[in-house]
Amino acid sequence: MKCDICGNSPVLIHIQQITGKEEINIHICEKCAKxxxxxxxxxGFPLNIGSLIKNFEEIxxxxxxxxxxxxxxxxxxxxxxxxxxxxxxxxxxxxAFRKYIISxxxxxxxxxxxxxxxxxxxxxxxxxxxxxDSLKSRLARAVERERYEEAAFLxxxxxxxxxxxxxxxN
Amino acid sequence: MATEGFKAASExxxxxxxxxxxxxxxxxxxxxxxxxxxPFSGRMGSRESxxxxxxxxxxxxxxxxxxxxYYDINSLKIAxxxxxxxxxxxxxxIAFERPQTILIKEDEEAAAVFNGAEHLSIKSIKSGxxxxxxxxxxxxxxxxFDERLNFAFSPEIGYLTxxxxxxxxxxxGSVMLFLPGARRLGKIEEMxxxxxxxxxxxxxxxxxxxxxxxxxxxxxxxxINNQFSSGKSEEQFxxxxxxxxxxxxxxxxxxxxxxxxxxxxxIEDEIFRAKGILQNNRTITAAEAIQHLSAxxxxxxxxxxxxxxxxxxxxxxxxxxxxYHIKNSNRESGLLDEDAARAKYIRNILxxxxxxxxxxxxx
Numbered sequence: 001m002k003c004d005i006c007g008n009s010p011v012l013i014h015i016q017q018i019t020g021k022e023e024i025n026i027h028i029c030e031k032c033a034k035x036x037x038x039x040x041x042x043x044g045f046p047l048n049i050g051s052l053i054k055n056f057e058e059i060x061x062x063x064x065x066x067x068x069x070x071x072x073x074x075x076x077x078x079x080x081x082x083x084x085x086x087x088x089x090x091x092x093x094x095x096a097f098r099k100y101i102i103s104x105x106x107x108x109x110x111x112x113x114x115x116x117x118x119x120x121x122x123x124x125x126x127x128x129x130x131x132x133d134s135l136k137s138r139l140a141r142a143v144e145r146e147r148y149e150e151a152a153f154l155x156x157x158x159x160x161x162x163x164x165x166x167x168x169x170n
Numbered sequence: 171m172a173t174e175g176f177k178a179a180s181e182x183x184x185x186x187x188x189x190x191x192x193x194x195x196x197x198x199x200x201x202x203x204x205x206x207x208x209p210f211s212g213r214m215g216s217r218e219s220x221x222x223x224x225x226x227x228x229x230x231x232x233x234x235x236x237x238x239x240y241y242d243i244n245s246l247k248i249a250x251x252x253x254x255x256x257x258x259x260x261x262x263x264i265a266f267e268r269p270q271t272i273l274i275k276e277d278e279e280a281a282a283v284f285n286g287a288e289h290l291s292i293k294s295i296k297s298g299x300x301x302x303x304x305x306x307x308x309x310x311x312x313x314x315f316d317e318r319l320n321f322a323f324s325p326e327i328g329y330l331t332x333x334x335x336x337x338x339x340x341x342x343g344s345v346m347l348f349l350p351g352a353r354r355l356g357k358i359e360e361m362x363x364x365x366x367x368x369x370x371x372x373x374x375x376x377x378x379x380x381x382x383x384x385x386x387x388x389x390x391x392x393x394i395n396n397q398f399s400s401g402k403s404e405e406q407f408x409x410x411x412x413x414x415x416x417x418x419x420x421x422x423x424x425x426x427x428x429x430x431x432x433x434x435x436x437i438e439d440e441i442f443r444a445k446g447i448l449q450n451n452r453t454i455t456a457a458e459a460i461q462h463l464s465a466x467x468x469x470x471x472x473x474x475x476x477x478x479x480x481x482x483x484x485x486x487x488x489x490x491x492x493x494y495h496i497k498n499s500n501r502e503s504g505l506l507d508e509d510a511a512r513a514k515y516i517r518n519i520l521x522x523x524x525x526x527x528x529x530x531x532x533x
Contacts, residue, residue, distance in 0.1 A: 075213045089213035091206065091322035091330045094337075101327070104334065109398035114328040116339035116403045117309075119321050127325035 003029035004063045005036075013038070013047060015056070023149070026063055036062065072096040106153075112160045125168055132161045176241055176250040182278035184257075184486045188298020191481040192471055193419045195346040195375075195391065195488065197411075198258065198295040199304040201312050202288040202331045202340040202399075206320040210332035211268075211287055219268045219285055226284045229318035230273055237277070243270040252494040258295060259283060280307040282315075288331050288340075290315060297482055299415050301343055301408045328400065338400030343411045346375060347418050350390040350468045351425035354437070361421055362392070368414050370394045389460035389488065394418075430472055441469035449521050453509040459491050459516060466520075479520060487519060 001011045009029035017024045028036070037055040041048040068080035073096065075089035082088065082097055094101060105111035113131070118124050135158045142151040183196070204210055208222050230240050243251060243260070255262040259272060259281050274281040280294040292315075294307035315321075322330040329340040336342060352358045362372050375391025394414060396407055430437055444465035447454075467484045469475045489495065491512050500511040 075209050077213060085212070086334045087212055087332045088210055088330065088334065088337075089332075090209040091204070091324075094324060094327060094330050101334065101337075105327070105337070105398070105400045109338070110401035111327075111338075112401070114324075114326060114338060114400075115406075116328055116341075117312075118325070118328075119316050119323050120313075121320070122323055122325060124325055131326070 001027055003027065003032055005029075005032040005059075005066060007066070015052070015059070017056070024060070026059060028059065032062075070096065112157050113164075115160070115164060125165070128161055128165050128168070132158065132165060135161065176239075176246050176254065183295050183297050184489050185482065186297045187480060187482040188296060188300050190415075190419050191298040191485060192467075193348055193422045194299040194415060195348055195485045196295050196297055197299055197301050197304055197343070197345045197415070198293060199301060199308045200342045200344075201290075201292040201308045202333070202336045202342070203290040203292070203312065203315070203329060204322045204331055205289045206322045208289065211285070211289070212332055214268070216268070222289060223269060223271060223285060225319060226271065226290075229315055232318070233273070233314070238273055238275050240271060240273050243272055243283075249494050249497060253498060256492040256494055257489065259293060261286075280311050282311060287333065288336070290319075297485065299345065299412070299419070301345075301411055305341075305343075305404065305408060331399075335397065336399045338398070339402070339404050339407065341399050341404050341407055342395055343407060344393055344395035345411060345415045347392045347394065347415070347422070348390055348464070348467065349392055349418070349422050349425075350464055351422050351429050353390050355425045355429055357421075357425055361418065365394055365414055365418065368410065369397060370411075370414055371397050388457060389464040391460075391464075391488075426468070426471055437468075437472075438474065440465050441472070441474050445469065445475060448516055451513045451516070453507075454513045454516070455509055456491055456493060456512065459512060460488060463487055463491075463516075477521070483519065487516065491516065 003009050003011055004027050006029060009031060011027040012030040013028050013033050015026045015028070017026075036059050037051055038059075039048040039051045040046055068078065068083075070079040071077070072082075072089060072093045074092035077089035077093055079097055079100070082093060083100070088094060088097075102111065135154055139151055139154040139158060142148075142154055188194070188196070205222060205225065208214070208218055214222075227240075230238075233240075243254075246254075251260065252262065254260045254272065254274075257278070259274070260283065268285055270286055271284045272281060273284070278295070280292065282290055282292045284290055292308045292311050294304040296304045296307075324330060328338040331337050331340055349358060349361070352361050365372055371394070373393050374387035375389060375393055394411075396411065399407075402410070444462040447462050448459075448466055463484060466475060467481070470479065470481065470484065490499070493508060496508055496512045496515060499515060500508075
């Protein structure tokens with residue numbers, strides 16, 4: 001995993017903020033942490049909590065700025081433009097901004113996976129089986145790490161895709 | 171098969187009867203699709219737009235002789251374009267930046283606009299509450315293009331569209347409801363709030379008739395559509411839309427029945443006044459006509475109109491008294507101004523036997 005601010009160095013500090021239903025995860029490297037004013041704590045404790053609280057807003061802003069500069073490699077639309085207009089420039093935007101799109105659809109439209117019509121040429125069953133296997137391992141990992149909210153969502157998606165496979169397989 | 175000069179069909183979905191058409195004017199389904207490998211409308215250059223239309227043309231050619239016509243929208247006359255807009259196939263814009271084309275079946279069972287906000291939007295409108303019918307018409311055309319073009323699709327999200335709200339099934343369903351009873355009883359807000367809570371969007375029927383009072387819409391017409399195209403399958407969306415529309419129909423009929431018991435004199439007065447105006451007017455604006463037609467239609471529900479006019483005729487009138495439709499149907503005689511032509515048109519449709527009341531100048 002690479003740092004969310006500079007994008008180069010390996011991550012040292014993971015920060016998670018939960019406000020109501022919203023969850024923000026930030027991962028930063030040692031160098032960026034120092035630059036943003038995070039100090040090591042006393043008695044060998046890696047982080048001084050006071051400095052985190054003081055500087056958290058700025059860290060969030062830095063991560064967001066970096067996010068906004070992300071660009072779709074095909075059509076050149078930036079993430080900032082995309083968020084503002086809500087319209088994709090090409091099909092690859094859906095890959096480039098996948099995380100945001102999924103969370104947008106999940107929050108607003110109750111997305112758990114696609115269950116509609118598909119083009120004749122799409123091999124949907126193979127995708128679903130692959131998707132089921134990846135969801136299974138992600139679910140196991142989430143449970144192991146005690147991330148129960150994420151696990152609940154993954155479990156819903158897993159059930160959904162299992163039902164689809166069962167329905168289409170017969 | 172590009173055809174010159176659009177001829178508006180005089181018969182189409184709007185002249186047919188449909189289920190529950192005392193409350194539901196029409197239902198429509200739109201499917202949005204984009205072609206793989208071509209940038210979406212917002213990021214498209216003129217070369218890409220030309221090559222898109224070329225590949226569309228290659229597919230459309232196969233439809234020759236099956237009752238479809240294909241038009242280049244920019245080469246249509248403004249009046250012809252406005253008629254397509256009034257029928258709900260295009261946005262009422264005077265000029266389009268990029269070339270756009272439209273494919274339309276002679277009986278207007280289904281139509282498709284190319285190179286609009288999405289590469290393809292397939293639309294079908296039906297009289298009354300008939301989502302399944304509309305969806306089947308769209309689906310047939312969608313299958314036809316699926317065989318000839320590759321659509322942008324991801325198995326995780328579904329059909330990929332420029333607008334995030336239509337990503338997924340790409341399907342938008344909308345229904346036009348006529349709710350005079352609920353409005354007169356002051357129940358309209360309660361009802362619309364319920365519908366919005368089910369995840370639908372609500373807006374007034376005639377968009378340019380903005381009123382200060384938000385719950386009032388000209389002619390008591392409201393349009394309901396699904397806000398997102400993700401999270402459900404086409405089948406589930408249709409079920410939800412049908413449920414919302416059916417609830418509205420029941421609620422509205424209850425309101426009408428209650429209203430006539432409580433305020434018979436007032437309602438009868440309003441309906442007979444509306445009838446009087448529609449029967450005798452010599453010049454009338456679209457907005458006024460819509461208002462009186464709406465009251466007249468309520469009168470039909472109470473069997474007060476005293477003639478054998480059907481709901482579908484009244485629903486059809488709402489479409490055909492719009493500005494460019496009137497201009498079009500009046501082209502031959504060419505004598506009257508718009509409002510006078512509208513007055514004559516309405517009288518001819520609703521009271522064709524009224525020779526006695528023809529005016530001095532026979533207008």
